[in-house]
Amino acid sequence: MDRKVVIPGEEIATGEDYLPGEGTEKREGKIFALKFGLAEEQNNLIKVIPLSGNYQPRRGNTVIGEVENINSAGWFISIGASDSAFLSMNEVPRFVNKDAMDEVFEIGDVVCAKIWSMSKRGIDLSVKGRGLGKIKEGIIFYINPNKVPRVIGKEGSMIKLIKDETDCDINIGQNGAIHIRGENVEKELFAKKAIEFVTQKSFIEGLTEEVTKWLEENKK
Amino acid sequence: MVDKVRTTDRVTGERIAKYLSEGKRFDGRGPLDFRKIIVEKGISKKAEGSVRVKLGETEVIVGVKLGIGEPYPDSPNKGNFMVTAELLPLSSPRFENGPPKFEAIELGRVVDRGLRESGFIDFEKLCIKEGEKVWTVFVDVYSINDGGNLMDAAALGAIIALKIAKLPKYDEEQNKIVFELTNKPIPITDIIPIPVSVHKVGDAFLVDPTREEEDLSKTRVTIGISNGIISSVQKSNSESLSIDEMKKVFEIANEVSKKTLKELQKYF
Numbered sequence: 001m002d003r004k005v006v007i008p009g010e011e012i013a014t015g016e017d018y019l020p021g022e023g024t025e026k027r028e029g030k031i032f033a034l035k036f037g038l039a040e041e042q043n044n045l046i047k048v049i050p051l052s053g054n055y056q057p058r059r060g061n062t063v064i065g066e067v068e069n070i071n072s073a074g075w076f077i078s079i080g081a082s083d084s085a086f087l088s089m090n091e092v093p094r095f096v097n098k099d100a101m102d103e104v105f106e107i108g109d110v111v112c113a114k115i116w117s118m119s120k121r122g123i124d125l126s127v128k129g130r131g132l133g134k135i136k137e138g139i140i141f142y143i144n145p146n147k148v149p150r151v152i153g154k155e156g157s158m159i160k161l162i163k164d165e166t167d168c169d170i171n172i173g174q175n176g177a178i179h180i181r182g183e184n185v186e187k188e189l190f191a192k193k194a195i196e197f198v199t200q201k202s203f204i205e206g207l208t209e210e211v212t213k214w215l216e217e218n219k220k
Numbered sequence: 221m222v223d224k225v226r227t228t229d230r231v232t233g234e235r236i237a238k239y240l241s242e243g244k245r246f247d248g249r250g251p252l253d254f255r256k257i258i259v260e261k262g263i264s265k266k267a268e269g270s271v272r273v274k275l276g277e278t279e280v281i282v283g284v285k286l287g288i289g290e291p292y293p294d295s296p297n298k299g300n301f302m303v304t305a306e307l308l309p310l311s312s313p314r315f316e317n318g319p320p321k322f323e324a325i326e327l328g329r330v331v332d333r334g335l336r337e338s339g340f341i342d343f344e345k346l347c348i349k350e351g352e353k354v355w356t357v358f359v360d361v362y363s364i365n366d367g368g369n370l371m372d373a374a375a376l377g378a379i380i381a382l383k384i385a386k387l388p389k390y391d392e393e394q395n396k397i398v399f400e401l402t403n404k405p406i407p408i409t410d411i412i413p414i415p416v417s418v419h420k421v422g423d424a425f426l427v428d429p430t431r432e433e434e435d436l437s438k439t440r441v442t443i444g445i446s447n448g449i450i451s452s453v454q455k456s457n458s459e460s461l462s463i464d465e466m467k468k469v470f471e472i473a474n475e476v477s478k479k480t481l482k483e484l485q486k487y488f
Contacts (some may be wrong), residue, residue: 141232
């Protein structure tokens with residue numbers, strides 16, 4: 001079966017040969033889409049890759065979010081998911097003074113963190129690890145979280161290309177938040193434009209060549 | 221909890237302010253450049269005049285409706301004028317459903333004041349019978365998308381909507397409005413009160429901010445100005461301005477309003 005665009009409620013396949021995967025539902029022997037996206041079949045398993053919608057958190061994802069609130073045990077981080085995310089003080093690799101939690105992370109600070117556990121109660125974050133922690137400078141902007149895989153590319157090829165061409169450090173959160181840091185603002189803005197170009201053209205084939213061309217044309 | 225939903229984080233804010241101190245903006249404009257004004261006329265079939273104004277990502281709809289009413293006792297020979305603004309939740313995460321809050325009320329009143337005090341509308345010509353019957357002009361502003369500077373977009377939209385609006389037919393015997401447009405426009409004059417909102421971010425002044433820049437702005441002064449004559453001033457937000465800074469704001473407003481008027485005249 002070829003990939004095709006489906007809308008919620010659309011019938012994708014009939015028969016007992018198929019199994020419903022992510023974003024689909026089986027009713028009366030038929031498989032229906034639950035999301036707007038691309039329907040795909042692999043070993044009789046049908047799934048829908050969403051093209052729009054909110055961020056669906058997964059364990060192990062790196063996310064970028066803003067500190068929303070503080071309590072005596074840690075910080076609440078808004079990562080754009082339906083559940084709230086909590087960063088416990090035990091997951092911060094440094095000494096935390098319980099009377100001055102905002103010395104570590106203040107309300108309004110932007111934090112890069114990893115999802116290490118998910119339960120019904122919510123999402124638990126951790127900043128133990130390389131590259132995680134408070135973001136001190138740079139530009140942060142948001143893209144559609146469903147387009148993050150396109151921006152990263154196959155085995156990181158797309159993002160490596162953009163990083164090399166713009167000399168910027170680029171950090172992508174799976175929730176669609178992107179942090180760029182470069183030598184100067186011009187370079188950062190150029191990187192931002194390049195990423196926005198990728199998200200706009202995310203549906204075309206041979207995107208890497210297209211982006212290489214765009215980067216060359218627009219480079220000063 | 222935070223009292224205001226911020227849409228720009230602190231880190232990015234610092235970058236914008238730093239870049240602006242060099243006189244540059246993220247979208248490549250100069251500090252005193254307006255975004256391109258795009259106007260679409262006659263979008264509502266039931267309104268007497270309606271426009272959709274786009275300033276970059278910002279989008280507002282302005283409609284003009286006319287009714288018959290009694291004049292106010294202190295102005296028996298003048299028509300009535302009312303501006304209402306509604307900031308719809310669909311336009312920004314900062315807006316919520318329910319009765320209008322501070323921002324919406326301010327927006328309506330500033331647009332109202334700019335148009336009323338400049339003499340843009342000839343209110344005496346809106347009188348049907350002195351002390352008894354006058355035309356009432358309703359201007360409604362709806363935000364569709366908040367990409368910054370709703371204030372100027374709304375006021376510019378109101379100017380064009382009033383300019384293209386036609387009076388409906390009024391049946392004097394039955395004392396009823398027949399909803400059928402005449403060719404008669406609303407009596408307006410040549411004085412066009414161009415709105416200019418000047419923001420102060422860090423030490424720099426700028427006009428027509430994007431959402432991010434507006435989040436950073438500590439002071440906003442909205443000025444209604446026509447041919448160098450100031451008809452209305454509104455100072456908002458928390459920070460104060462010195463007298464010299466205020467003078468600079470007036471200079472900026474005067475300069476920018478000329479450019480904006482030229483842009484706007486394409487749509488008259």
